[in-house]
Amino acid sequence: MKDVPLYPSKLGHKAQNRLESGGGRVDAVVIGSINVDLVVRVREMPGPGATVLAESARHQVGGKGANQxxxxxxxxVRVRLIGALGTDAFAPMLKDSLAHAGIDISGVAEVPGPSGTALIFLEPCGQxxxxxxxxxxxxxxxxxxxxTLLATEAPRETAVMLQNEIPRDAVMAAIRAAHLRGWRVVWNVAPPSEVPAGVLRRGDVIAMNEVEAAQVTGREVSDxxxxxxxxxxxxxMLARGAGLTIVTLGPKGVVATSARGTFHLPAWPVEVRDTTAAGDxxxxxFVAAWDGGEDVHEALRYATAAASLCVSRMGAADSIPARREVEAFLRSRPQGKFV
Structure with a gap:
């Protein structure tokens, strides 16, 4: 395993064009959850039978699908989101927020009942x-x-992003449909679940954090x-069929492996305020910056910079940086490796 230096990112032409595509072009389709997050800041987590007072609470857009x-x-990047919202009071806020972010929400269905909800307890350390x-x-x-996926107009380079906060059979259907269109699948196996051998193809990606990697593979990932x-x-995980497997390690960076080998990209040291939505x-x-080719190093650097900015801010969707902020972050860091 090689350690890769964290040089400022210089993306390839295809990835640069994707970041500048705009217009009606769809470069990524995200199929996943849309939640309203209730974020509660606490000084300490309550034990069994205990009650603690919260410092604050707020509602915000969340869900792994919406965040990604x-x-x-x-x-x-031009993004189309496929998902479902309820008919409760939160649905209009969620829909407006996604549309305001420039996301095509024509693939978001409305179903009777409540929208997805997440209760997030945030500790002072940012965890x-x-x-x-x-x-x-x-x-x-x-x-x-x-x-909906088969009816989406998008080029062959399109990435289809998936997570496990929607039904399992919907995830499998999305993989099959993406392959029919010749699109690559980027499967964030979170929450952890089995990845059957042969479901994914060489151009596909599996992404997990260290906890999820341990649960999916049965291999310990210790501090x-x-x-x-x-x-x-x-x-x-490469034996399951994907061409690239990524394990994010929070402050310790990211490990990626493909047929070309395995390498470790350390993270930039930043003050961690809130880790919510960092993985998303x-x-x-990463999907925005990667053109699907063999050299993924620059996209990994770009994604690591984006996550570094995210954890240094409070909030979920509100903490996600824009392209200009990521590029400024990269320009402000001297060349070299950070450990």
């Missing part, structure tokens, strides 16, 4: 604990996903040997 769509859109209530997300059917053990888990920011920025 916003992250990609803020890099200048969070999350409980998700699926709501309308659970009503996303494989038939509607396949129909003492995080990068090395994450690399072992990433290499094990990383993945949305």
């Amino acid at each position: 769509a916003i992250a990609a859109a803020r890099q200048g 969070n604990r999350i409980v998700v209530i699926p709501g309308a997300n659970a009503a996303l059917s494989p038939e509607s996903v396949e129909r 003492e040997r995080t990068a090395a053990e994450a690399a072992e888990a990433a290499e094990a 920011t990383w993945l949305g920025a």
